Amino acid sequence: MAIIEVSGVSKRFRDAAGRGFYAVNDASLSINEGEIFAILGPNGAGKSTLVNMMLGLLLPDKGTISVMGERAGNQEVMEKIGYASGDERFHWSLTCGDILGFAGMAYTVNNRARRIGELLDFFGLRGVRDSKFDALSTGEKAKLALAYSLVADPRILFLDEPTLGLDPDISIKVRKEIKAIRERRGATIVLTSHYMREVEYLADRVAFINRGRIMEVSSVAGIRKHYPDLENYFVEMVKG
Amino acid sequence: MRPYKIVAMLYRDSLIIRRSKWRVFEILYFPLTSVLVWGFFSVYSKTFSVEAGLVLLAINIFWNFAYVGQSTANLQMMEDIWSGSLKAILLSGVTEVEYVVSRLVTAAVTSLAVLALMIGIALIFVPEFSDVLGSVVFLSLFTLVSSLALAIIITGMIVTLGKSYGFIAWTALQAFIFLSAPFFPKETFPWPVRVVSEFMPFTHIFEQARYVVVGSPVFFGKPALSSLAYFVVAWPLYIYLFRRARKSGMLAKLG
Ligand SMILES: Nc1ncnc2c1ncn2[C@@H]1O[C@H](COP(=O)(O)OP(=O)(O)OP(=O)(O)O)[C@@H](O)[C@H]1O
């Protein structure tokens, strides 16, 4: 069953010279409940634009996006989705505990302290609970962003380059954690990433987007039948 | 509008203040130094013009009060943008209305506390102020409503125009105050400015404030009407500007 339905969505922006161009051009796709769905494509292809429209932060010029049967950005939908990105930022003077505490309150999570404690342990952030955001390392920030997105146990998790700039060993840990989130909670995950290994490890299906157009939607298993690896697939797809 | 979302935002604001205590100093610095300057001036001016001293002191109190009200709300928003946390806030299901209401609550509490301090100090310099305290409090409420209305509009403008226009958070009020004829009757302006002045948020408040301190009778009709008009117009304008920012892509890249 589709939990996200994108149909005929277009978004135009103006470039520096004032010329209009399509950041997303007549995109349609449906994402199934419980799957990890990756959106791939070169820089500037329109991935973040598409995700921002699913989040309701950006309104499409044309077409519709429904999330859990409601219009994207709908108040009830917002309560059930989480978002984290690898370069997510929070207020510099708040501590990890403060930041997660705010999320707990904003989502009226029951048993807030216990939930936050669980997440701190899950991501190994217990030791920096009282450190201010400014003082965290890149990896700790990325993990905090993930923890933040999970406070309310979302049904859909949007991850925009969740392991951006992380060491290989931390990336591997974070990936395992993402996989565990899906396994444990059955959440649907929408992922964008430039690390093909990551996509190969995590995703069930991939949409390839280039110059705003969705070129292809295929399963990772299907891609592996025709290409030695995802990197190879990516390069071929960009060539067109 | 859901109260728990606003409570969560206020909790966050209180943590930010608790984690950086110098903020209290920053908020108090200009209002308190300025009320001291004009307080001493009012003492000095008793020898040549009692009224000038009183008017300067009173209007400066209203000016600082309006500034703290509007700028607290808008600077908080700029901080959310600078720190890149606006996106996380909005994605936590806080709607644009809940967001701005929480900013207005913090701004109102902060500016009323500053006002109480300023009036306290003014009473030391001019004990006779206590006779007109009631009217001053009434006019302060209209000032608060007007400055919060401006805060709502400026929030909408920054969201639509982008963070490079963030400077209007701390500059816009100056122009409104100037055009509201703070220390002098609006008739002092040349005619085109006079017409503009008639429709400025603080013109009628300042006018009545000048009457109050010299013991003339005051009328609250026009100040009440103009501040409410601004407040009522601010909301649809804000919602329109926010929607525009969602369409143009500005909201998504604000931070
Ligand atoms: N708000 C905006 N206003 C104008 N142009 C925009 C806006 N947002 C994105 N763009 C442009 O739209 C295109 C698609 O951008 P988008 O951020 O969606 O790409 P992306 O696929 O996420 O790229 P990356 O891999 O680099 O993150 C780019 O050319 C970008 O410059």
Ligand SMILES: [Mg+2]
């Ligand atoms: Mg992107």
